[in-house]
Structure formats: structure tokens, C-alpha cells
Amino acid sequence: MTAAEAQTIVQRSEFGKRLKASMDMYGPLCVGIDPHRKLLAKWGYNVDAQGAELFAMRMLQAAQGRAAAVKFQMPMFERYGSKGFAALERALFAARQMGVITIVDCLRGGLPTTVSALADAYLKPGAPMLADAITLLPYYGFRSLTNLVGEALENGRGVFVASVTSNTEGISLQSAIRQRGDFPGQTVAYGVAHAAQNFNEGVEGMGSVGLIIGATIGQWMKTSGVDPSVFTGPILSPGYGWQGAEAKDLKTVFKGTKGNVLVTVSRSISSKGPEIADLSAATEAIALDVRQALYEAMEEGDKEQAVEPEAPHPGIDPALTAAHLADGNPPQVHIKPLPKVTIPAASHQMPQNPQASYSQQATQQQSQSRQSSATTVKSTRYVPSTARVATTPRANDTLGNNNDRFKINGRSAKL
Template structure:
């Protein structure tokens, strides 16, 4: 018989992914290695451009990432292109990552009606699922509430999700900063509504929540227009865009100023271009991990310093004191 969890057990399960990710980030830093077996990379590495090549590429990236990264993210489309053989390869590399004790994210950006996305539970979250992983990425443009069922299924199985909110692609700006004309978040941007819907799942969770957002590192120039501040979010933030896509340490510091250790920066090509030599891949991983860690620590310390300065001014300024008497 299947054991039905008690209320306390269910509460613990719903915060499990956030706790595990937080621990991994404390131990190994805020880097997530993106495992994206592009055709060009397979060719550069001297591998066949097929499912076997994608699997060999992924296994080598896993070896380089071990102990230097908080999580690994697999780009599903890079495996899906090879049909059933590609999905079989993804199953095997996910299994290998789990054996190495890594937190695994499958990046499929799936979404749709609640009746459609409910099938994802059997694929990714339930015990014995063929593509068992710790989290998936979701696209909310059927309405963020359409994802409620799959989010609850993920949480009830001790897993998590990352919902696209402020993505790195420049074309997304017009959609994500569009002002909603009706509903709960009328007058706010689409991105704002997505973020606040996600935050509801994290509200009563001590520490890091299990429902995350995707916020690109290259969106600094239009972050203000979104009406959303990453520093106010208490779930994990998955951030693509660093390195090969154009963002640097200054962008990380700017976009994520005030965040409190909940940003997971995903990097792929910037590291993979050094392969297939394991030593070079590992050296690149360590170097990128250090840069990312320093940038995010600077973002946090700068915000704290600003708070100290403002607090000091509030209590030390004679003019302010005079106006309050």
C-alpha cells in the first residue's frame, strides 16, 4: 500500500527542494552548469552528432562539474532532436547525475493547460519516473495559475520548479513588461504577476522556497520597467545569460543587488568551449564559479552597505531629527 503523508510530512516535502538546493549552494557556490550538447560543440569535441555524442558530452561535463557546482541543468531540446534515442540518453545522464549527488534541472520550458501539464508529474517527479529530476522549467503564458497543478505535484514529491519571468531574450521585453488590463494584477506588468504568483508558494516557507523564477542576467536595462525586484523574492532564481550570452560580473551585481544567496547562475558554453579535456573543463568551471560567487557576494554587500548608510543618516541628521520633534 502507498503511504499517504501526514500533514507534517507533506509540509516538509513541499520545502524539501529549497532546503536541498540551499545546502548545495552553501557547500558548492551559486553556479549551475548548463549541459547543452549543441551540434557545434559536439563537432568541436570530435563527437558524433547523434544521441551517443550528446550522452558522451554530458557525461564529460558531469565529471568536470562534480563538487564545483550546486546543480546541473539539461537542455531537453538538445536530446529530443534525436527522438527516442535522445530521451534514453537523457534518462542515463540524469541517473548518472543523481548517482553523483547532484541536483538536476530539466530545462524544457513546458507549459499549457492544466490538464496537459499534469502529465509532467509522471515523467519527472513521481518515484521511478523515467526522467526523474529535482526541478523543471515552466512557461507561464497560458496563465501562471494554469501551472498550479504541476507546481503542487512537484512540491508534494519534494521537487521544485522554475517559472520564466524575466528572460534574457531581448524580444521578451515587450511581452514581459506589458501592463495587464484585467485580473488580480491589473495595472502591473506580466512579469510582476508571474513573480507574485510564484512567491505565494514560498510565503510561509522558512529559508529558501521551492518555487523559483527564471531571471536573465542581461535584463538590467529594463528591470525597472518590469516593476519586480529580485531582492524581494524568497524562492530560488535561475539566471541564464552569463558569459557567452553577453552578461558579465557587473551585470550580475547590478541585476541581483539585494538578493540573499538565492541566485543560481547557469553557465554552459563559457565552460564547454574548453572541452573535451577534463582538466581544462574543470579549471574553467572553477574560474567561472569564483567569478559568479564574487559578483553575487558584492551585490549582497553593496545593498547591505547602502542600508547601513541610510540608517546612519536617519538617526544622525539634525535636520531630520528637528522635523520629527
């Protein structure tokens, strides 16, 4: 898609501005909510949709106020069928009430008539699984996503399109040379990145059409043909932590970027669970490490540009960089103030009696062996309220017994 074609789509989306405001406030960390079966078992949860829902609610508590966004791994809910979809729907609703930006990692793609249904599922007001953004695969051709991207923007949402993924086998496809169509002679990944950037041209601040660029691909950056430093939309970067990427990899891959990289981390945080205090501490520590690494990546890019002053890097604030270099303070001292951004109220309507969890309607698992080996934890469920939710467990609160109790605005309530 050309820049002119992209500009014909009205960009009403505030997603990029809202995400940037959240990143400026909390740092460039996205907490991945990936309810792996082994993790559910380790936490003492049922390996089913109920366990996935409890896992998601607990991860949301750890992320709130400590990370810029959360990302739900769709297939790990989908594996449980309709109950898994219901669990994801409730978790997304809870995140909206908590004021947390949400990304659904569904990685879908297809013909235009097929993928347009994704807008009804995730992006339009009243969507059953309303999210702030979703992830997409462009391998039917980026043009196949054009209508869906347009619907996302018109409804104030965003998308992340896979360009250079964190799995090593992906580079064989993504570095292939395009023989025809748009960008002949360039790599597949380059074409994806260029097409996405076309939607962000002329947008003030960070755009709403993002890329997925893995933190593990430093050795293939030149092969991919993609330069993250010139991209003005958000970049979602998996691979840090459990998949092997470290701070040095972030600095290599994202050298010269402009504060638009959102690093997603899942198991390095969730492996510390299930206690909220441990999850929160892990989130805070990783958020600090990621912030430091990306600051140094920005600074390295700025130093390289200083060697060639005739071609200054677009988007770098020279005054900000000079201040950093002059006083030597760590980057967290120089957090930009949160911009004034109008966040539209959620228009999503939950089904009738949304407080009734499917787990209350199912047969409770109360075998003697389960009760004797149950782990006492502080469990959580969503409450459709704008109030922050504080967990106050009942006496002998055990997993699988549906004894979740909460305090909302000072009053106790049981779901």
C-alpha cells in the first residue's frame, strides 16, 4: 500500500497516543498473560478455563500501575473452547475497568472478507472481546489487512503486524526477496514495515499501526532489511527473558529508536507466582531493566547521529539527550509528564448477570484429595466497577472452592 492510499483512511484512532502516555507513565513493559498448563499446575490452579481466568486476574493485579499494557495470549484461552472465550472476555472487561491497556495476541490473517470479522470480535464498540489492539499476520499480503486496519483506526483502536518475529525459523521467510508487487527487490519484512509506516505518516506523535519485531533477532537485522529507528508507530517486541534476549539485545536491535518500543514479558514474571507480592516485585524489576536498556539504545543512536550532524535522527529530543549526558542521572529521573489524552469510556456491554462466573455454574471440584493438597492463595475475579479491586481472602480460602471475596469501596462482596 502506498502512502497516498493509506492516507485515504481516516485516522481517528487515539490508541497510539494512549499507549505512549501509558509508556511515559509506567515504562516500556507489556506484561504477557500466557496461562501455560504447567504454570497453572504450579500455581495450584485447575488446568482448565477456570484456572486460566484466575491466572489472568492475578497477572492483571501485578501489572496494574507497573506496566504500560498487558497482552493476552489468545490460543491459551481458546484451547478450552467456549469457556475459554468466556474467561478471556471477563478478563478483558476487568482490565478495562482497571484502566489497563489491552492487546489480544491472536495473530490472525486471511482474505479481506474473512479478517473483517475480527473488527466485530475485538475492535468495535460492543465487541464481545473488546481490546485496545490485536496482532495480525500479513502473509496473505498486507493489502488483505487494509480494511481491517481502517476499521481499527476508525474505532480508536490499533494493530500490531508481524514483521520480524522472535523465532529463529521465521527469518527464512521474512528475509526472502520480493519478486513482484510492492517493493520488488526488498525483503518481505521490509515491505511489511513500510506498508505499516504508511499509515503512521502525518500522524502527530506515535501512530496506531504497529510492528512486531523480536528482541532475539540482532544477528539478522541487516538481513531483514528493517530499520526500527525510522518507524514511528509502536513496536511490540517479544523474546526478552524466557526466550533468551537480554538487555544487550534490546540495545542492539532498537538502537536509535524514539521511545516507541514496548517489550512484552510473560514467563519471566509469571514463573515467580502465584503470590501477588512476588509477581509485583518481578514486574517492577523487569520494567526497570527494560527502561534502562531502551534508554541506552536511544542514547547510542543519538551518539551515532552526533558524528554526522547533517543528518539528525528524526524524533530525538536534543535537549532531553543533552540533559541526560550532562547530569549523568539514570533515565527514570527524566520521565516525560503524562500528556493530556482523552480516553474514551468503554462502551462494551457485558452479558446479563456478568458477575455470575461459569465456574459457579459448573460442578465444584471438592474431592478430599484436592482439599487436602490445596494451596492457600489470594485469588481474584473481576468486578464490573471503576473502583480498584482489593483482595481479602476468606478464612481457609482454597483453590477450586470458589471462595473468592473482595472489598470494593470498603464493602465486602463475594462472587
